[in-house]
Amino acid sequence: xxxxxxxxxxxxxxxxxxxxxxxxxxxxxxxxxxxxxxxxxxxxxxxxxxxxxxxxxxxxxxxxxxxxxxxxxxxxxxxxxxxxxxxxxxxxxxxxxxxxxxxxxxxxxxxxxxxxxxxxxxxxxxxxxxxxxxxxxxxxxxxxxxxxxxxxxxxxxxxxxxxxxxxxxxxxxxxxxxxxxxxxxxxxxxxxxxxxxxxxxxxxxxxxxxxxxxxxxxxxxxxxxxxxxxxxxxxxxxxxxxxxxxxxxxxxxxxxxxxxxxxxxxxxxxxxxxxxxxxxxxxxxxxxxxxxxxxxxxxxxxxxxxxxxxxxxxxxxxxxxxxxxxxxxxxxxxxxxxxxxxxxxxxxxxxxxxxxxxxxxxxxxxxxxxxxxxxxxxxxxxxxxxxxxxxxxxxxxxxxxxxxxxxxxxxxxxxxxxxxxxxxxxxxxxxxxxxxxxxxxxxxxxxxxxxxxxxxxxxxxxxxxxxxxxxxxxxxxxxxxxxxxxxxxxxxxxxxxxxxxxxxxxxxxxxxxxxxxxxxxxxxxxxxxxxxxxxxxxxxxxxxxxxxxxxxxxxxxxxxxxxxxxxxxxxxxxxxxxxxxxxxxxxxxxxxxxxxxxxxxxxxxxxxxxxxxxxxxxxxxxx
Amino acid sequence: xxxxxxxxxxxxxxxxxxxxxxxxxxxxxxxxxxxxxxxxxxxxxxxxxxxxxxxxxxxxxxxxxxxxxxxxxxxxxxxxxxxxxxxxxxxxxxxxxxxxxxxxxxxxxxxxxxxxxxxxxxx
Numbered sequence: 193x194x195x196x197x198x199x200x201x202x203x204x205x206x207x208x209x210x211x212x213x214x215x216x217x218x219x220x221x222x223x224x225x226x227x228x229x230x231x232x233x234x235x236x237x238x239x240x241x242x243x244x245x246x247x248x249x250x251x252x253x254x255x256x257x258x259x260x261x262x263x264x265x266x267x268x269x270x271x272x273x274x275x276x277x278x279x280x281x282x283x284x285x286x287x288x289x290x291x292x293x294x295x296x297x298x299x300x301x302x303x304x305x306x307x308x309x310x311x312x313x314x315x316x317x318x319x320x321x322x323x324x325x326x327x328x329x330x331x332x333x334x335x336x337x338x339x340x341x342x343x344x345x346x347x348x349x350x351x352x353x354x355x356x357x358x359x360x361x362x363x364x365x366x367x368x369x370x371x372x373x374x375x376x377x378x379x380x381x382x383x384x385x386x387x388x389x390x391x392x393x394x395x396x397x398x399x400x401x402x403x404x405x406x407x408x409x410x411x412x413x414x415x416x417x418x419x420x421x422x423x424x425x426x427x428x429x430x431x432x433x434x435x436x437x438x439x440x441x442x443x444x445x446x447x448x449x450x451x452x453x454x455x456x457x458x459x460x461x462x463x464x465x466x467x468x469x470x471x472x473x474x475x476x477x478x479x480x481x482x483x484x485x486x487x488x489x490x491x492x493x494x495x496x497x498x499x500x501x502x503x504x505x506x507x508x509x510x511x512x513x514x515x516x517x518x519x520x521x522x523x524x525x526x527x528x529x530x531x532x533x534x535x536x537x538x539x540x541x542x543x544x545x546x547x548x549x550x551x552x553x554x555x556x557x558x559x560x561x562x563x564x565x566x567x568x569x570x571x572x573x574x575x576x577x578x579x580x581x582x583x584x585x586x587x588x589x590x591x592x593x594x595x596x597x598x599x600x601x602x603x604x605x606x607x608x609x610x611x612x613x614x615x616x617x618x619x620x621x622x623x624x625x626x627x628x629x630x631x632x633x634x635x636x637x638x639x640x641x642x643x644x645x646x647x648x649x650x651x652x653x654x655x656x657x658x659x660x661x662x663x664x665x666x667x668x669x670x671x672x673x674x675x676x677x678x679x680x681x682x683x684x685x686x687x688x689x690x691x692x693x694x695x696x697x698x699x700x701x702x703x704x705x706x707x708x709x710x711x712x713x714x715x716x717x718x719x720x721x722x723x724x725x726x727x728x729x730x731x732x733x734x735x736x737x738x739x740x741x742x743x744x745x746x747x748x749x750x751x752x753x754x755x756x757x758x759x760x761x762x763x764x765x766x767x768x769x770x771x772x773x774x775x776x777x778x779x780x781x782x783x784x785x786x787x788x789x790x791x792x793x794x795x796x797x798x799x800x801x802x803x804x805x806x807x808x809x810x811x812x813x814x815x
Numbered sequence: 816x817x818x819x820x821x822x823x824x825x826x827x828x829x830x831x832x833x834x835x836x837x838x839x840x841x842x843x844x845x846x847x848x849x850x851x852x853x854x855x856x857x858x859x860x861x862x863x864x865x866x867x868x869x870x871x872x873x874x875x876x877x878x879x880x881x882x883x884x885x886x887x888x889x890x891x892x893x894x895x896x897x898x899x900x901x902x903x904x905x906x907x908x909x910x911x912x913x914x915x916x917x918x919x920x921x922x923x924x925x926x927x928x929x930x931x932x933x934x935x936x937x938x
Binding site: 592595596599600601602603604605606607608610611614615628631634635638683 | 926
């Protein structure tokens with residue numbers, strides 16, 4: 193700012209040592225004093241007025257201009273540099289005989305043009321390397337001014353504008369007047385800079401407040417999402433929760449496509465619009481080759497479409513029926529977001545704004561994406577929970593069934609052993625005890641084979657199944673297993689036919705091969721009661737083949753894979769004893785040998801189980 | 816030993832039936848065995864008149880509850896007392912649902928079996 197020391201000089205009184213006080217000197221001193229007071233008043237008033245006003249207002253400087261004009265003659269104009277720095281804009285003016293603003297603007301510009309340009313270029317040259325000033329076209333002068341003075345409004349060497357005064361008479365302004373005008377301009381510069389800073393502060397505060405509001409909203413939405421999604425581990429309720437988070441927050445209605453198993457499940461929500469909900473449920477997305485990403489299900493990418501019109505519909509749906517269906521929905525804005533789980537697309541949410549008249553923005557998309565991310569986690573958790581529940585259910589059923597199976601031979605055993613003690617002293621004591629002990633022995637075997645099966649489950653499940661391979665003749669082993677089932681076959685009315693080569697040597701785990709054959713033959717007896725059973729042992733292309741064919745109830749095609757799984761059997765355990773693990777264990781044992789087991793069957797026509805075993809371990813073949 | 820009454824044993828497991836029959840025969844009972852509910856009904860309709868029916872619950876073809884329902888529907892048979900013997904832990908509930916007062920849980924001792932039969936047959 194300009195040093196204001198020159199003001200002091202204007203009020204300096206003449207020396208008192210003069211003997212006579214010249215009256216005219218006194219008057220001059222009084223006039224100077226008055227001028228100084230008026231100058232000080234003007235400076236105070238300028239500062240005060242500019243501090244009070246909103247300087248962005250178009251006529252913010254008019255009052256100041258009037259006061260300046262009153263002191264400096266007939267005319268005053270305040271021009272400020274435009275925001276692009278190219279123009280000096282008239283922001284305040286005063287003309288004592290009151291011409292219209294427009295006329296003055298063009299007229300004075302013309303009159304002052306050269307002065308302003310010179311002034312501006314001087315300021316720019318000395319202090320503002322970046323700024324440029326252009327004054328545009330000159331207008332027509334309305335009334336020439338005898339004298340004009342223009343000073344820069346500048347702070348710290350930065351040009352902010354110009355302050356011009358003019359008068360019709362008394363041509364040139366004095367140095368004193370120029371100093372005062374410079375002081376006024378300096379006050380303006382300070383006021384303008386302060387106002388500018390205040391405006392920036394207000395804008396900054398507004399931006400901050402908006403940012404905080406946005407963060408608060410985002411946070412609230414995500415907290416709500418977490419709350420809703422953590423409310424239940426139930427799968428269906430989780431899906432419902434996801435939809436309730438999306439509608440109406442990010443759409444008037446929603447389509448939720450979810451991959452389940454091999455298919456896609458469609459959920460739709462359109463509150464109070466049953467017809468639309470039905471239409472959404474049946475809506476088919478444009479074919480995969482459609483260039484517009486309407487559903488993130490296939491693309492795995494989110495997208496936003498906010499200008500939905502006939503042209504857009506035509507691009508999305510060349511098929512008139514689909515186009516009509518989409519137009520019918522009346523939506524104007526759409527976003528689609530994917531739900532990811534472990535790198536694959538679990539599903540997609542597509543959200544429409546229609547009746548509410550709202551349009552999606554980037555924030556909606558970001559929040560919907562984030563909500564979808566959380567939803568995906570919740571859905572995966574709910575699915576895992578559901579699977580765990582089902583697995584627990586299967587295990588509970590199995591344990592209950594296993595308990596029943598164990599108690600059955602135990603019942604016979606307990607009756608037999610305890611009743612023996614009552615026989616002491618009876619006439620044919622020895623014979624009776626022998627018979628009963630033999631029966632009890634059978635039940636002990638039955639019990640121990642059940643226990644072995646149970647132990648096999650944990651052994652196989654824990655990967656602790658170890659084969660002890662020894663060379664032996666498969667034909668002989670199959671014969672001996674069948675011989676052990678002679679009584680069982682007879683009791684159940686099954687005839688047996690064995691077709692086999694003389695010998696068939698290989699290296700297998702003998703006990704485990706016996707177990708495989710036992711499981712197949714007991715199944716054949718159990719499910720093919722009263723019907724013939726055929727067993728074949730033969731050399732096959734890849735090793736040895738064992739075939740067990742019964743003529744019982746057979747296994748429907750839909751159950752043929754399931755029966756080899758743990759805790760699964762094709763028929764209810766109520767009707768057929770055993771743990772239902774025979775085929776699962778057989779398959780695990782065959783697998784361990786590097787072989788295969790398969791079944792061919794038709795309902796009602798019996799089942800044919802074929803086991804293929806390589807003659808030597810597969811890894812030895814490789815080496 | 817005075818002649819003991821006839822018992823109808825409805826039990827699908829061969830070993831369990833065999834052991835029960837031995838214990839009952841030791842005590843002089845006459846035992847008729849049916850491996851499922853359907854065959855038991857046939858025997859009853861063939862004028863078998865047992866003092867008590869020993870009924871298993873889980874059986875093929877016709878299980879215990881199905882047999883009991885059929886028995887109660889038949890006025891000629893409804894009065895014959897039934898004792899349930901089952902390895903099912905929920906046997907008490909099932910017995911109550913089927914209107915059967917006496918039941919035993921497998922495995923059971925010979926004395927328990929005999930007591931059930933005696934009390935059941937006088938009921």
